[in-house]
Each structure stands twice: as C-alpha cells, then as structure tokens.
Amino acid sequence: MKAFDYTRADDLSQAVGSPAMLIAGGTNLLDLMKLEVATPDALLDINRIGLRDIAREGAGLRIGALVSNSDCAAHPRIRADWPLLSRAILAGASPQLRNKATMGGNLCQRTRCGYFMDGHSPCNKREPGTGCAAQGGVNRNHAILGASDACIATYPGDMAVALSALRATVETEGPDGVREIAMRDFHRLPKDDPSRDNVLKPGEVITAIRLPAPFGGRQLYRKVRDRASYAFALVSVAAAIRMDAGRIDAAQLAFGSIAHKPWTDERVEKMLVGERPSAALFDKAADLLLEDAQGQGDNDFKILLTRRTLAAALAEATGE
Amino acid sequence: MAQRPAARLTVNGQSHEISGDPRRSLLDVLRLDLGLTGTKKGCDHGQCGACTVIVNGRRINSCLTLAVMHDGDEVTTIEGLGQPDALSALQAAFVAHDGFQCGYCTPGQICSATAMIEEIRAGWPSAATADPADKPAIADAEIRERMSGNLCRCGAYDNILAAIRDAMDAEAAQ
DSSP: OOOOEEEEOSSHHHHTTOSSEEESSOHHHHHHHHTTSOOOSEEEEOTTSOOOOEEEETTEEEEETTSBHHHHHHOHHHHHHOHHHHHHHHTSSOHHHHHHOBHHHHHTOOOOOHHHHTSSSOBTTTSTTSOBTTTTSOOTTOOSSSOOSSOOOOOOOSHHHHHHHTTOEEEEEETTEEEEEEHHHHBOOOTTOTTOOBOOOTTOEEEEEEEOSOOOSEEEEEEEOSSSSSSOOSEEEEEEEEEETTEEEEEEEEEESSSSSOBOOHHHHHHHTTOOOOHHHHHHHHHHHTTTOOOOSTTTHHHHHHHHHHHHHHHHHHTO | OOBOOOEEEEETTEEEEEOSOTTOBHHHIIIIISOOTTSOOSSSSSSSOTTEEEETTEEEEGGGSBGGGGTTOEEEOHHHHOBTTBOOHHHHHHHHTTOOSSOSSHHHHHHHHHHHHHHHHTTOOOTTSSSTTSOOOOOHHHHHHHTTTOOOTTOOHHHHHHHHHHHHHHHHHO
8 A cells, every 4th residue: 555644634624625535434445545546645534524414304314424324224214215225225235344334435436347446457547548458358347338438337336326216416515615416417427537437526525415305115226246245236226116006107217337327217217107017118118228238248248137137126116 | 724643542441542654454453563363364355354343333344444543443353252261152152053164254253243233133124124124033044144244265154154143042032
C-alpha cells in the first residue's frame, strides 16, 4: 500500500470540498489500496461526522449516508415498507462487510472487472487512454447493455439496483451547495470517460438516500450467481409489482451486473401496465429490454440469463 | 481543522494507544503490536473471514479496516471470548463437535458466530429469511447463510454448523 496522510473530520463541513479521498467503511477502498489500484495521497476519515439517522420524511424515509448496510437492512420500517431494499442489501457481501459498509460508500464501490483490479493491464477506467483489456479478454462478468469502445465493465452492487427500482434519490452536498440526484441518474454509462463511475463532482459528499412513499405490492430481488451466497451477481432483477384485478397496475424494475450502472428501462415498465401476466408477456418485455444487448464472448450467456431471470422475477412478483 | 491521528482503543478490556504508520490494518496491529495471534490472516482482502473480530458488538473483517480508524472502539478477539481453562460456550461446542480440521479459520468462525447469535437475538433478517419483515427462526439454513462470510478450506462446515446449533439450542433451553 502506498503511503498517505490520514486525518479525521469532525463535521461535514470539513469533508465538503476536501481534496482528500473520503473513507467511511473502507471495505472496498482499502482492498483497492492494498492492490495499489487506488493510491490516494490523503485519506479523510468521515466516520465521526454524524449522518447515521434513519428518519421519517413525509410518507418517505431519509437514510443518512453513514448508516451501515446492516442497520439499514434490519430497520423495522424498511423491512416492512421497502422490503426490496432489505432483500437486496442482504443478498450482497457478507455480514462482516455489511456491518462496516455504509449507504454512501456502497453506492461508490468500484467495478470488479479483473483487468481494473489487477493494477497493470490496459484499463481506461483505472488509467484513461491505456485501452481495455476486457474486450477480447476474459469477460464473463461484463456488460451486455450500454457498454462503449472504451469500457465494458459492470457496476457490481446490489443495493443500488433496489434503490433504482424504488426510485430513490441521492442527496449530496458540494462546494456549490446541496442537490438531489435521482438514483437512476447517479451512476453513468462509460461512454468515452469510464474513469467516472457516477456524476459526483470533486469535493461533493453523499449525505443521504431518500426513499419515496412505500410502493406496496410484491417486492423481490432475484440474484443469480456462481455460489449460493457471498458472490457478486451475474445477473440480478429488482422487481416491485402492484396488481389490480388480475392485471399489472404498476411495475418498477431494475437490473444488476449487466451494465456500467443499475439498468432501468421505462419502456419495459410501461408496457407491462394494464396487462395480464403471462409467459408471452414476460417474453415481450425481455425482447424490449434486450433489443440492443450485445455479448462480448464469454458473457453471451448473460443475454439469455437476463431474459429468464426477468421472466422468473415477473412470474413470482405477479403471482403468475 | 481535522486532527491528526493516534488512536486509543480497548482490546479485550485493555486500553492501547495506537500511533505510527496509518497504513496498518487492525489485523496487523492486533497480531504484530499486541501479540494477539489468535486472529488469523487468510486472504487479507475480506473474502475469507479468518480475521473476524468483534468491534463494539459487531463482527467485522479486521483486515479491511485501519487500526487508526478505531479510536475509542472496543475490540474483542478470540482471546477475549475465552481461554483454554475457561472456554466460552461456543468454543466448547466447537471442541465437542470437532468443528475444525486444521483450525486456521476457527478463531474467525467463533468470533463470527458469537456476534451472529446476537444478530439473530436482535431479530435481524438474512437472505434466508423468507420475508425480511419476519423475525428469523433458529434454523440450519439461517445459520449457513449468516456464516457465509467465513470460509473453511478443510470443509468442516457440517460440524461447524452442529457446534453453533448446539450452542444456540443450549442457550435457548436456559
């Protein structure tokens, strides 16, 4: 690990605008620092600046950025009214990691692309302009939607997929003030600048995640992976579905590990509304979702896997 | 302004001042500075769980956290849970059920299980809980899922499960 300066922040104002790399749970950052993929000159420890409350806000909920993933998943109101969020958090990592990982830090975790992580292969995300070793390389975990010539990495997390389906927002404070970003717009597609995972500006700090009023209906997080627990998704589907008299009344969907961000497609959500659930309908939804899907070789199977995972999730969520 | 480090933390009831290179993980400080070698370094990347310790009542991977970040924290390692002449209930159950082969993962398994039992008691759900709103049951599927952050390369999982189950059942019967 490269040497760095370490300081502790006493309040949020010291973190906003700081040129230092912020550290909270540190489970991903320290892993990357050991690999020397991340080499910050300075770390600012933000564990003592508050932001640990979960509070009612109208019909919704405001979750402080430094609430641990464990505390969020175990919170009685979240388990009862936003169960999709609890399910997605509990589907990820291990209890030890969830105890350290924070809500804000989880959103900022980096890709697990092997070429990004190895510290020396050409990688436009780690070292802009060097190329992308994953294209033509081992790319079983990589993107099937929204990739670019510069990068085919995926966003690996589960929690942000659920938050995207639930239409949560991210509250930030930066040198220019406070702003609120839709979860669906927080992470970026790689385009020609894959070094940026999300739309945070320099010096901007995530302060909270906001959940809108409970959606109700049936909510589930279906994650397909290589072992039963403690593994990243190959494909995941977050689904919240409300039914009315045998027809789909409302559908909110997001997909994990198939793109550089939690993937959402409003066209798919809209086409389901008013329809009676059936295998044919789920197939049509997958056709639309995957019309631009592109395999990279090793990950070609993810296209069919996404189709089948979507169908299984919709069947369960609609009671079909 | 933000202050420079040095951290005072309590390990198994004893207070220690930590200073020097901030790069050192809690794991390295426990083993190298404090001589508490019960906590093991396996992967050093948070993937195996051998370094699991309990900080302020919560189990964490001590390899993925800097010692200097733990100013004011209370750390419990395997040495703090019991000693050869005074084993904790879980330690005794691991012996009784032969819950290990080489023993390298065992301190992490026992620290992890000790905190896991508290998590179930607090009603925390897991991915094995059918409805996250429900109170979790004491069931093998729950224990397996909740212990998934601790790998055992000898594959002693069945006996580890039996040991944990036994300790939980004995406690529930009291």
